[in-house]
Amino acid sequence: MEEIKSAIALVGYGLGAIGPGIGIGIVVGNAISAMARQPEAAGMVRTTMFLGIAFTEALALIGFVLFFIA
Amino acid sequence: MEQLILASGGCDPANDIICRPDNVIELFEFTDSLFTIGPLHFTRTVILIFLAMFIVIGLLFFGLRGKRMVPSKFGVTIESLVQFVRDEIAIGIIGPEGIKYYPWLLSLFMFVLVGNLFEITPFINFPITSRMALPLFLSLLTWVIFVFVGFKKNGLGYIGPLIWPKTVPIALRPLVGLIEFVSTFLLRPLTLAVRLFANMVAGHLMLTLLLVSGWVFLSSVGEIGIRSVIGIPWFVFGLGIFVFEIVVAILQAYIITLLSAVYVQSSVHPEH
Numbered sequence: 410m411e412e413i414k415s416a417i418a419l420v421g422y423g424l425g426a427i428g429p430g431i432g433i434g435i436v437v438g439n440a441i442s443a444m445a446r447q448p449e450a451a452g453m454v455r456t457t458m459f460l461g462i463a464f465t466e467a468l469a470l471i472g473f474v475l476f477f478i479a
Numbered sequence: 480m481e482q483l484i485l486a487s488g489g490c491d492p493a494n495d496i497i498c499r500p501d502n503v504i505e506l507f508e509f510t511d512s513l514f515t516i517g518p519l520h521f522t523r524t525v526i527l528i529f530l531a532m533f534i535v536i537g538l539l540f541f542g543l544r545g546k547r548m549v550p551s552k553f554g555v556t557i558e559s560l561v562q563f564v565r566d567e568i569a570i571g572i573i574g575p576e577g578i579k580y581y582p583w584l585l586s587l588f589m590f591v592l593v594g595n596l597f598e599i600t601p602f603i604n605f606p607i608t609s610r611m612a613l614p615l616f617l618s619l620l621t622w623v624i625f626v627f628v629g630f631k632k633n634g635l636g637y638i639g640p641l642i643w644p645k646t647v648p649i650a651l652r653p654l655v656g657l658i659e660f661v662s663t664f665l666l667r668p669l670t671l672a673v674r675l676f677a678n679m680v681a682g683h684l685m686l687t688l689l690l691v692s693g694w695v696f697l698s699s700v701g702e703i704g705i706r707s708v709i710g711i712p713w714f715v716f717g718l719g720i721f722v723f724e725i726v727v728a729i730l731q732a733y734i735i736t737l738l739s740a741v742y743v744q745s746s747v748h749p750e751h
Contacts, residue, residue: 456571460741463734467670470677 689717
């Protein structure tokens with residue numbers, strides 16, 4: 410029973426990491442294209458990119474903790 | 480010898496394939512204390528927290544001591560770090576009044592940075608921020624500061640537009656208000672703490688797993704002979720992760736400071 414619970418928690422974390430993975434990809438990709446178009450705005454774009462990554466990855470981190478708790 | 484040894488406590492390597500801690504409680508609770516002074520229990524983590532505090536105080540004191548015409552390299556490094564937190568984070572995010580919050584942001588940044596870098600310091604190899612108590616306390620401090628600032632700057636006008644937003648259709652206002660309330664007052668401190676904690680725990684686990692299993696394979700060369708070369712890729716991979724963890728440690732210290740500044744900024748100017 411314990412092994413099944415751990416395995417399901419692991420699958421759940423894997424599923425939970427899909428969305429943030431896609432989201433971080435979109436955020437970083439758009440930040441790169443913005444920096445390539447306007448290199449003089451690179452500093453501002455980089456700060457905003459880290460913010461976007463930090464907000465997007467929250468779900469994956471909650472999934473990570475739930476994997477441990479389960 | 481096909482076992483991976485992750486935790487030694489309460490683990491019988493002869494039976495289990497992978498030994499892991501019994502439950503997650505180990506990451507949250509105090510372990511056995513090394514020594515006790517009155518009601519205070521000193522574990523290894525507590526000693527490392529004090530060590531981090533003294534390192535931060537020492538860095539800032541000796542780095543910024545005196546005004547010299549030509550500062551030393553060490554002084555320039557510390558000065559650029561301080562200037563980065565002040566100009567890029569405090570003033571850059573919060574605005575001109577961010578200079579008021581800059582001592583708190585600087586101490587948060589330096590403490591978390593030193594605590595994270597303990598992960599990859601030889602002979603310490605333990606990030607103090609991978610115990611939940613520390614990031615949780617730091618993020619609760621942030622929570623207290625941004626809620627206090629919000630109410631002080633805006634009065635009830637801080638919470639009013641949050642739970643009854645005027646810009647959305649009236650039928651949706653209770654739902655949006657509930658979501659905003661939960662995400663601002665409950666999820667913000669939680670994710671702020673969990674982000675730092677989870678990144679550090681994951682890095683620490685990966686380093687421990689790879690380097691220890693590499694070491695176990697290589698050191699048992701007498702028993703298993705040529706098969707112990709399987710430890711070499713483990714070791715190389717572990718060293719690669721080691722470099723990656725330096726970046727993660729610095730980036731997470733930056734991100735927790737940046738997000739704290741953003742939360743304070745959203746309390747100072749709630750309409751933006």
